[in-house]
Amino acid sequence: MTAFCCPVCGNELFKTPGGSACRNGHSFDAARSGYFNLLLSSSAHAHGDDKAMLRSRRAFLEKGYYRPLLEALCRILEEKLPQESALLDAGCGEGYYTAGIASYLKEKGKAVNVLGIDIAKAAVDMTAKRMPQGKFAVASVYKIPLADNACDAVLSVFSPNAAAEYRRVLKPGGVLLRVYPLKNHLYSLKKAVYETPTRNEEKGEIGAGFSEESVWEIKNKIFLSSAEEIGNLFAMTPYFHKTSEKDREKLLALSALETEAEFGVSLCRKV
């Protein structure tokens, strides 16, 4: 059996020589790196982050600039997860947080079944390659290929807040750990590029059927000392594709930049 459910009929998916199939004969390919492609063609237009963006993100994250956030997530999950548990990283990206959390929890002696999904095939491929022991699928956070009540925790780092679907896959009493940018996150980076930079919006609604138990704010300053690093950070932000050539040139002319890295972490329990 695989960890996942058939995205067509919801039945368990069993391993087959080429991938996986359910008892109704719906079958899905597995990639060489071990993940399953469970995205139905009707949602295939939403391809998620492209490869160049993912490479920039990996290069940036591997330098440890967002390590304080990773460490906070590790500590929170260590405290909140039962000894044997299942954790879904919903929108796992290239796997920086997924892999960091999995190895931390293992070191602490917790038996955590780590699962991850992302709509971007290239992202899931990168995650599966760095974590051969994990269970990953290309899928939408709005249609998660897991059974009801399958997880003890869902992690959502800058992913869409698909609260109803997160709630469905969580066990009663399970927790949703959501990371969102605070108002000033990357403000100095935006100020360096735009005439009229805007602050981020606040975290938005807590989904129905959740009660917020704790909120943390993780605030740091990061110092980027080369045009390449500044470019990598900018390329992984949502502003990248909305920026004019002229503003992009302004950014590329910078050789050093200090900016805010400010995250909110909200822990909501399924009620």
Ligand SMILES: [Zn+2]
């Ligand atoms: Zn099926």
